[in-house]
Amino acid sequence: MNEQNTINQTGMPENNSMTVMPLLQVNDLCKRYPGAGSYMAVYHMSFSIPRGRIIGLLGPNGCGKSTLIKMVNGLLAPTSGAVYINGMVPGPETKMVISYLPERTYLDNSMKVCQMIDYFCDFYTNFSKEKAYYMLGALGIDLNARLKTLSKGTKEKVQLILVMSREADLYILDEPIAGVDPAARDYILRAIISNYNPNATILLSTHLISDIENVLDDVIFMKNGSLMLHASVDSIRSQTGKSVDAYFREVYAC
Amino acid sequence: MLGKLMKYEWRGMRTPLIIMLCILAGTTLLTCGIMLTINPEYDDVLVGFSMLTAMFSFLLYYFGLIGCIIGITVIIAVRFYKTCYTDQGYLTHTLPVSTVQLLAAKTITAVLSYLLVLAGVVITIVVIVLVGTSHFLNVGDFGYTMQEALSEVFGGMNDLMIIYWGMSFGEYMLWMLLMIVIECVAGIFKLFGCISLGQLYAKHRILGAILAYFVLNIVQNMIAYLSILPTFAHIISAAEYGNELTMMSVFGPNAIFTLLTSVAIAVAMYFVNLHMMTKRLNLE
Numbered sequence: 001m002n003e004q005n006t007i008n009q010t011g012m013p014e015n016n017s018m019t020v021m022p023l024l025q026v027n028d029l030c031k032r033y034p035g036a037g038s039y040m041a042v043y044h045m046s047f048s049i050p051r052g053r054i055i056g057l058l059g060p061n062g063c064g065k066s067t068l069i070k071m072v073n074g075l076l077a078p079t080s081g082a083v084y085i086n087g088m089v090p091g092p093e094t095k096m097v098i099s100y101l102p103e104r105t106y107l108d109n110s111m112k113v114c115q116m117i118d119y120f121c122d123f124y125t126n127f128s129k130e131k132a133y134y135m136l137g138a139l140g141i142d143l144n145a146r147l148k149t150l151s152k153g154t155k156e157k158v159q160l161i162l163v164m165s166r167e168a169d170l171y172i173l174d175e176p177i178a179g180v181d182p183a184a185r186d187y188i189l190r191a192i193i194s195n196y197n198p199n200a201t202i203l204l205s206t207h208l209i210s211d212i213e214n215v216l217d218d219v220i221f222m223k224n225g226s227l228m229l230h231a232s233v234d235s236i237r238s239q240t241g242k243s244v245d246a247y248f249r250e251v252y253a254c
Numbered sequence: 255m256l257g258k259l260m261k262y263e264w265r266g267m268r269t270p271l272i273i274m275l276c277i278l279a280g281t282t283l284l285t286c287g288i289m290l291t292i293n294p295e296y297d298d299v300l301v302g303f304s305m306l307t308a309m310f311s312f313l314l315y316y317f318g319l320i321g322c323i324i325g326i327t328v329i330i331a332v333r334f335y336k337t338c339y340t341d342q343g344y345l346t347h348t349l350p351v352s353t354v355q356l357l358a359a360k361t362i363t364a365v366l367s368y369l370l371v372l373a374g375v376v377i378t379i380v381v382i383v384l385v386g387t388s389h390f391l392n393v394g395d396f397g398y399t400m401q402e403a404l405s406e407v408f409g410g411m412n413d414l415m416i417i418y419w420g421m422s423f424g425e426y427m428l429w430m431l432l433m434i435v436i437e438c439v440a441g442i443f444k445l446f447g448c449i450s451l452g453q454l455y456a457k458h459r460i461l462g463a464i465l466a467y468f469v470l471n472i473v474q475n476m477i478a479y480l481s482i483l484p485t486f487a488h489i490i491s492a493a494e495y496g497n498e499l500t501m502m503s504v505f506g507p508n509a510i511f512t513l514l515t516s517v518a519i520a521v522a523m524y525f526v527n528l529h530m531m532t533k534r535l536n537l538e
Contacts, residue, residue, distance in 0.1 A: 033536070035456065070537070075347055077533045092255075096350035106344035108266070108337075122258045123349050 021087055022048035023170055023201050024072065029081035031067050031225075041067040043225040044081070051169070052198050054215055056244070057205040059222035060252050065205045066103065068222070069174050072203075073100050085170065096124065099168035103175040105155050109148035113141060113158055120162050132165035135191065153184055160188055164195040171202040177211055185211055209245040219244055221251060255351045259359030266337070267367050270329045274322045275374050281318025282378040285311045286385045315382060319375055326371045330364045330442065335449050339459065343537045353531045357446070357524070364442045372434060420500030436513055440520035444470060447523025450530035474519060481511050 031042040042064045049055060057065050070076040072083050074090030085094040107116055113136065120127045136143065139157060147155060160176060173192065177185045185208075192202060193215055206212055219236065221229040228251070233244055240247050288311035292304045337346050337360075346356065387403075412423040419426060448470060452463025485508045492499050 033456075034454070034534075073348055075344070075535060075537055077535070092350045092352050095348050098348070100344075100348050102341075102344040104341040104344060106341050108342060108345075110266075119262060122261075123255070123351070 020050065022084075023051050023086060024049040024203070025084040025087075026068075026072075027082045027084070029068070029071065029083060030079045031064075031071060031076065032079045040079075040225050042071070042078075045222075045225075045227045046081075047220065047227055047230050049170075049201055049203065051201055053217045054192075054196065054202045054204065056209065056212060056216045056219040057203055057222065058207065058209060058219055058244075058248060059228075060207060063222045064225035065222055066174055067225075069100075069172055069203075069205060072172060073098060096126070097169040099124075099163045099166040099171045101160060101163040101171075101173040101176055103178065105152070105159060107147050107155060107159060110146070112144055112146050113150075114143040116147065116158070116162065117143075120165070124166050126167040127162075128165050128167065131195070132161055135161045135165065139187075153181070157184065157187065160191055164191055167197065167200075169200050171200060172205075173202065174205045176204065177206060177208055189215060209248050210243075213244045216244065221248070223252070255349075256355050256359055259349075259351060259355060260363055263333075263359050263363035266333055267329070267363055271326065271367050271370065274325050274329070274371055277325070278318060278322045278371070278374050278378055281315050282381055285315040285318075285382055288314070289382075289386055290389055292389075315378070319378075322371055322375070326368055327445070330367065331445055331449060334360055334364070334446055335460070335463070338531070339449070339453055339537065341537075343535075347531070347535060347537070353528055357527055357531070360446065361439070361442055364446075365439050368438050368442065369435070372438070418501055420502035420506075433509070433513060437516055440516035443520035443523040443527070447526045450527045453530055453534065453536065456536065470519070474515065477515055478512055481515075482508050484508075 025048040026045055029042055029045045030040055032038070032040050045064075045068065057068070059065050067076065071078050072085065072090065074095060083090060086097060088094050111119070117129060117132050120132070121129050133143070136158070139154075139161075141150075141154060141158060147158070150158065160173075163171065163173070171192075176188050176192070189212065192204070196202060204212060204216070213233070216233050218230070218232050220227065236242070236244055236247055242250070288307060292307050336342055349356075391403075408423060415421060415423045415426055421429070445467070448467040449463045451466040452459045452461070455462030455465075485504060489499070489504055492504075
């Protein structure tokens, strides 16, 4: 918490206006899983995120990143505290403006790629079919291929394309580059940046910081379920004289 | 959004449902085929063999029927579990729809699939009865057409129903239809509710669901057993006084109580599902 106070006492990157309603607001959020005793997966987290930023949600494994993301997406109910997206608690309206890429492949293997596109098009009014077709075409993915016939890496790319083909307000990408080869990693980062809408925000969870550091505007460090730091990448570099990756290694040194 | 959800639910259910109906149709055809190999003119020496063949054909149909009903139940359960509580749940629960809509779409599609299989069962039974009747009983020998013979049979059944059941054949069929639909809807709610309850056992979700289903069935059967005791008392006292009772006056109140119990369990399971999907959702 000292680090947070040193770099940013408000818990917000300095270049954002506090008068505008934040895109994502997390208030004193706690999560305790049933059967986990007194262990809190997320412990009294509070922060807010404005529009137009690419934010890295960083921390070691088991620090509560995915739990936090699930609560924002309405996939987990908080034990206490609240999450607001555009001022609304998670529900059908917020799910329409959040485009979420989980760390797992959630596609129905029995469906074809084109059927999956129709599925997204049917449910999300902000889904761009043209964008999806263009991105799939660029990768040479057969629209008539059944998902079960595709490799794990290709399925992940299809899933990313589906997520990034939406004109969402908030993109939440949970470990999008974990477990993929360097070439695929480059493609994923390119896809994220090239589809970035300046009015939207991308919240990107990872522990592979060196790969994404250059695309980030802000970072959120989490440790043991708590917010450790919320600052802009520039302020970290200027105040510590280190890259975010080097600073992360220092903070989380075992 | 409900229509869209149902569209994709139906797409997911369509293929296994068609397979189930094809199995049912196949066993019906086989049953009818085997029945037709029996020569009704056989002499006594071959009667035993013919009887054995007939029994085999009915057993074949029976297993096909049981297989289809269990099969569709398993398919519905697996689809619900897969789309709500495995990796696919990440997509299902991030769709811009309410949990009520999600549950409604899954329940309506499952009930319709179940009813389709039941309709298939009714149709195949009618086919087997008609094939058997026309093969073994040559109604023409009695001076009847098949239509006349059927109307005679149903007319007789109607009279017997009024005497013994206290209601006409048509009323009885309506009553049965109502019971089937209510039990079908309640059964689906119970199935889904138990699968959701199984999620409380984070390490053994499927086992938890099966356990919840068995426990709930045991409780429901115990309630049914206790509720039928006054019916038996009623029969005994009526017999003592030499009163003649119709089946409906004896079992009617109990059947209504059983239906109400099913409705109560269905409502409870609906709220269990809602609670589990909103407050206790915990995808792996």
